Amino acid sequence: MANTMLRAELRKVRGLRDQFENCLVGDDGARWQAEGKRFLRREPCWVPKKPKARTFAVNIAPFDLATFMGAGWSTWRGPATGDGLEGEEAQDPRSLTLSEFDMNSIRFENMLNEEDGEVSIKGEEKILRLKAAKFVRLDPRLGRDLLGEPNQETLEWLYRERGITWFDLPGKILRDPDGNRVVLYLYRYGREWYWGAYWLEGDWNRSNPSAVL
Numbered sequence: 001m002a003n004t005m006l007r008a009e010l011r012k013v014r015g016l017r018d019q020f021e022n023c024l025v026g027d028d029g030a031r032w033q034a035e036g037k038r039f040l041r042r043e044p045c046w047v048p049k050k051p052k053a054r055t056f057a058v059n060i061a062p063f064d065l066a067t068f069m070g071a072g073w074s075t076w077r078g079p080a081t082g083d084g085l086e087g088e089e090a091q092d093p094r095s096l097t098l099s100e101f102d103m104n105s106i107r108f109e110n111m112l113n114e115e116d117g118e119v120s121i122k123g124e125e126k127i128l129r130l131k132a133a134k135f136v137r138l139d140p141r142l143g144r145d146l147l148g149e150p151n152q153e154t155l156e157w158l159y160r161e162r163g164i165t166w167f168d169l170p171g172k173i174l175r176d177p178d179g180n181r182v183v184l185y186l187y188r189y190g191r192e193w194y195w196g197a198y199w200l201e202g203d204w205n206r207s208n209p210s211a212v213l
Contacts, residue, residue: 072177123200139171
């Protein structure tokens with residue numbers, strides 16, 4: 001009986017050992033080795049790291065569309081159903097008062113009802129949901145200055161620390177040269193970041209989050 005119980009316990013240990021060895025030779029093997037050594041030294045292991053502090057200051061100068069994006073671009077004016085040429089500018093005035101950002105505090109929200117199986121929504125619906133949630137929608141000025149920072153250090157920090165490779169800045173709705181209603185977005189390609197403009201009538205999925213506070 002004792003031998004039977006011993007063999008059963010050994011099988012359990014062997015199973016754990018095999019699982020650990022598989023982790024050691026996996027893609028994250030170096031991390032498993034380091035954490036395993038901490039465990040053997042009776043030190044805390046697998047303790048989540050607190051995000052490193054990162055602040056970013058924004059130039060309060062207005063977002064000059066012609067300089068940044070070229071001729072024919074403007075801020076959308078008036079209702080979404082209009083031509084975008086007359087009326088109040090479509091922007092979140094709260095974002096215009098911000099001059100410094102705690103990059104750890106920025107949220108990246110896709111606004112999908114994923115618990116209901118929703119996989120995509122139209123951009124206009126996304127804007128409505130952001131407004132209803134009372135998020136501060138961040139202005140394209142942030143994107144302008146992030147792209148212009150030497151070596152794009154803060155954008156690369158977002159990629160390293162938070163895994164961010166794409167986000168839009170819905171604090172200002174833009175009108176492109178063809179009269180379409182769009183928002184500015186930034187994306188990582190290779191090891192650099194670029195800007196683009198995404199049509200609000202298009203489909204947006206979980207890979208298309210908005211930067212908000």
